[in-house]
Amino acid sequence: MKKYCFGIDVGGTTVKCGLFDVKGTVLDKWEIKTRTENNGCNILPDVADTISDKIREKNLDRDEIAGIGLGVPGPVNEEGEVPAAVNLHWGYVHLVDQMERLTGLNVKAGNDANVAALGEMWKGGGAGYHNVVLVTLGTGVGGGIINNGQIVTGTHGAGGEIGHIHVTDSLDVNCNCGNCGCLEQVASATGITFLAKRRLEKDDAPSVLRRRNLSAKSVFDAVKEGDAVAVEIAEEFGHYLGTALANVAGITDPDIFVIGGGVSKAGPILLEFIQKYYKQYAFMACKETPFALAELGNDAGIYGAAKLVL
Known part of the structure; x- marks a missing residue:
């Protein structure tokens, strides 16, 4: 036994x-x-x-x-x-x-x-569901798709590479993958910092961000304080990620989206910006798909690895 x-x-x-x-x-x-x-x-x-x-x-x-x-x-x-x-x-x-x-x-x-x-899916934010999409927002954007309790691997092992969905033609620098305009470039921690720098350079609108070290955390801290420029940055982030996940839903139709990684420490306010645009662009049957924050933190990998063999 x-x-x-x-x-x-x-x-x-x-x-x-x-x-x-x-x-x-x-x-x-x-x-x-x-x-x-x-x-x-x-x-x-x-x-x-x-x-x-x-x-x-x-x-x-x-x-x-x-x-x-x-x-x-x-x-x-x-x-x-x-x-x-x-x-x-x-x-x-x-x-x-x-x-x-x-x-x-x-x-x-x-x-x-x-x-x-x-x-x-097993022990965290997607517990109780069998069709889960996890998005991890860290230095990059990672993704994992679970369909009927099984990982979607794909022919080349690249299933779930959500971070490399093309979402914009507005960039002139390449992603680490070699392409340009990937979700990872505008929705990761470094991507949010990029959006913030670009917005602050656009004009002289007052913002607490001009007095702080720019990071994804400082942006969402400023959002919570009601800073108008920070809200604009969060809206742009939410537009990119919400639109991308609406497209993912049209293919996978998950029970739930789970958002993890360091950026998710911003809390429920992060989900508000994503869901706003997700609902705008998702196929009608998928519009009410719930979102949740990941719960396992850095332990998600060991739990999932254990589940692979059980």
Whole structure:
């Protein structure tokens, strides 16, 4: 009888690790450093070693372990292969095959944003639903789509790359992906800062933002204070993201949108600007789709990774 599983969220700086029981209760959490030098050749052996150490520490019976779930910052196809993961300095890696050989345990793997979406569906802001779209607003814009309880991976492992939907022709700088006008450029934390700088340079309208360090947080703090220029910036952000999610809804028709990442710490006021434009542009059958804030924070990845193997 299986009693335990591991959820592993591999990031560019640290690897977040969780030991779970099969009901989804986290029994232990810890982190190790992500050693990305030498093309990241140490990452998987380090993960295997820390799992073996935890098995010994907790005196676990390996026959009672359902397996290991892995989330990584890159596309992962249905065979568990990663064509490349830039933040880990990986080229092609057969992730599942290597980890199974290193650990002797069953392994499932997915893109980190998709895995986080699975976690939020299971134990977070999307709990109780089976069709969930997660949008993470951080340095970039991540996305994960869950359909009937299953991650939408796609042929190349790029399913759910919401951040690279084209939303504007007004930019003359390229996104990190190489294209121009991506959602990530105008709706991420750095994107909101870009919108703020562009708005402040437009004219001399008074704003508390002229006396503060510009960031997504300072913009939404100013919105809460009723600053008119900050509200304009938030409206532009909401227009881009709300319109993009209206398009996503026309394809996926989710039960709920869950908004996470650092920008989501602005709270419910953030959702107001997104929903305003979402409702304006969404197909009539999808207009009342609810929005919620993510609840698992940095633990969404380990929860989702654990769910992969359960």
